[in-house]
Amino acid sequence: MTAAICSRAEPARYGECPPTEDLAPYPGALVGIVQDLSLARDMPTIMEIVRKAARELTGADGATFVLRDGDLCYYAEENAIAPLWKGRRFPMSACISGWAMIHREAVAVEDIYDDPRIPVDAYRPTFVQSLCMVPIRTKAPIGAIGNYWASRHHATPCELAHLQALADSTSVAVENVEVYAELEKRVQDRTRELEARSRELAAEHAALLELQRQKEELSALVVHDLKSPAAAIALAAAVQLRSADLNPAERRRWSAVFSSAERIIRTAANVLDIAQSQDGRLVPRYADVELCGLLAEIRDVVLPIAEKHEQTIELSCDVPAGALRADRDLLGRTLHNFVDNALRYSPTRSTVRIEARADAAWVTVAVCDEGPGVPVEMRERIFDRYVRLEGNGRSGWGLGLSFCKLAVEAHGGASWIEDNTPKGSRFCFRLPTTLVQGTLMT
Ligand SMILES: Nc1ncnc2c1ncn2[C@@H]1O[C@H](COP(=O)(O)OP(=O)(O)OP(=O)(O)O)[C@@H](O)[C@H]1O
Ligand SMILES: [Mg+2]
Incomplete structure (x- = not known):
């Protein structure tokens, strides 16, 4: 028997292989296989495509997909008429896939029992009579694809060309998988870093919130303790102001004491109420309110402040x-x-007018002054905490309007600012009325 050894198998160039009947269904099939491979994102998918394609392309009785594993050849997948070596590893130097990888060239063996490179003991239990093997990635092979025939067969240059085309596409697909795996790993690493950072930030945020809570608790305590002595001072000053014996200088001094003490009380109440509102505890305790009487009371409380600057307070309810x-x-x-505010931010000898009216839906109050007004773009922001207009020349906390807004909203109402005519502003708010078309709601 002549040894039909083709130690150096020369694949034809792929374009030189015309589609022939015995090589059907190529080359159209190869195009589809290349497309499938280009979409593969992991090794199992590549192996599955190659396992099937390698056998279909040549019409062989079996095909293997071999991967290089250090100095070993790992028979990772196969597709054959009877089992071959799936899952087994052989030294590179002792198997034909190793030979193809070491020599970086295709090999065709017409009779395996006549070729010294074939470890015949491994082939004896199999159906294989002839084979061909092409390396995957010729420059630095990472594996090989084998074809096997049960009867004597000499792989044609075109069969080898098809198989090599498959191996080249497989090589690109494997590189893609490696690039994707690397990218995915980087994304995962980055995601892990971001998650760790976001946990750190959340912990820092929680610590800051706790610190802020403790500060607010402390300031609420201090503010609360300021209220009682300030109330005692305001009361004493009010008693003095009611006396008819005061000369103008004494009246001015007691007036200043009263307005300072009253300011401490009001600021303390604002701070405490705003804190309560943040905790959701600013809940109105509803009762019937005779608004015109209440407005008269407020006017009496602020009268000493108005008198200090010779301001007039008008009431229309x-x-x-x-x-x-x-x-x-x-x-x-x-x-x-x-x-x-209307008194503080308006000039000496100006008039502050308080108007209140009711319609079918709302009770609306407007506090009108002849001061500098509030720029349109600030009319919403001014109700935020600590927001003050520059250049009004008065000291303050920027808390009064925030409290007003919260208190009005707690009643289901709304606050806003309008222009006053001919000058100044109208600070307005409205609350739902219990009047319904002239009758009272029960
Ligand atoms: N009637 C007004 N005319 C012009 N500007 C006003 C008027 N009312 C309030 N403002 C402006 O709005 C700012 C915020 O008012 P807000 O009452 O909230 O705080 P404040 O008066 O500064 O201090 P406080 O907390 O003691 O009341 C004031 O600083 C002032 O610049
Ligand atoms: Mg104020």
């Missing part, structure tokens, strides 16, 4: 008794803040 249910304390302090 057209709200029937029983038109309003509200928290009298919250409403009183809301009015107090608005009127206090």
Whole structure:
């Protein structure tokens, strides 16, 4: 028997292989296989495609997909009429796939029992009579694809060309998988870093919140403790101011004491109420409020401040008794803040006018002054905490309007600012009325 050894198998160039009947269904099939391989994102998918394609392309009785594993050849997949070596490893130097990888060239063996490179013991239990093997990635092979025939067969240059085309596409697909795996690993590493950073930030945020809570608790305590002595001072000053024996200088001094003490009380109440509102605890305690009477009371409280700057307070109230249910304390302090601002930010000898009216839906109050007004773009922001307009020349905390807004909203109402005519602003708010078309809601 002549040894039909083709130690150096020369594949034809792929374009030189015309589609022939015995090589059907190529080359169209190869195009589809290359497309499938280009979409593969992992090794199992590549192996599955190659396992099937390698056999179909040549019409062989079996095909193997071999991967290089250090100095070993790992028979990773196969597709054959009977089992071959799937899952087994052989030294590179002792198998034909190793030979193809070491020599970086295709090999065709017509009779395996006549070729010294073939470890015949491994082939004896199999059906294989002839084979061909092409390396995957010729420059630095990472594996090989084998074809096997049960009867004597000499692989043609075109069969080898098809198989080599498959091996080249497989090589590109494997590199793609490696690139994707590397990218995915980087994304995972980066995601892990970001998650760790976001956990750190969350912990820092929680610590800051706790610190802020402790600070607010402490300032609420301090503020609370300021209220009682300030109330005692305000009361003493009010008693003095009621005395008819005061000369103008004494009256001015007691007036200053009263307005300072009253300011401490109001600021303390604002701070405490804003803190309560943040905790969701600013809940009105509703009762019938006779608004015109309440407005007169507020006017009396701020009168010493108005007198100090020779300002006039006018009151116009057209709200029937029983038109309003509200928290009298919250409403009183809301009015107090608005009127206090109107006096503080208006010039000497100006007039502050308080208007109140009711319609079918709302009780609306407007505190109008002849001051500098509030720029349109600041009319919403000014209700935020600590926001103050520059250049008004008065000291303050920037808390009064925030409290007003929260208190009004706690009643289901709204606050806003309008222009006053001919000058100044109108600080308005409205609360739902209990009046329904002239009758009272029960
Ligand atoms: N009637 C007004 N006319 C013009 N500017 C006003 C008027 N009312 C308030 N402002 C502006 O809005 C700012 C915020 O008012 P807000 O009452 O909230 O704080 P404050 O008066 O500065 O301090 P406080 O917390 O003691 O009341 C004021 O600093 C002032 O610049
Ligand atoms: Mg104020």
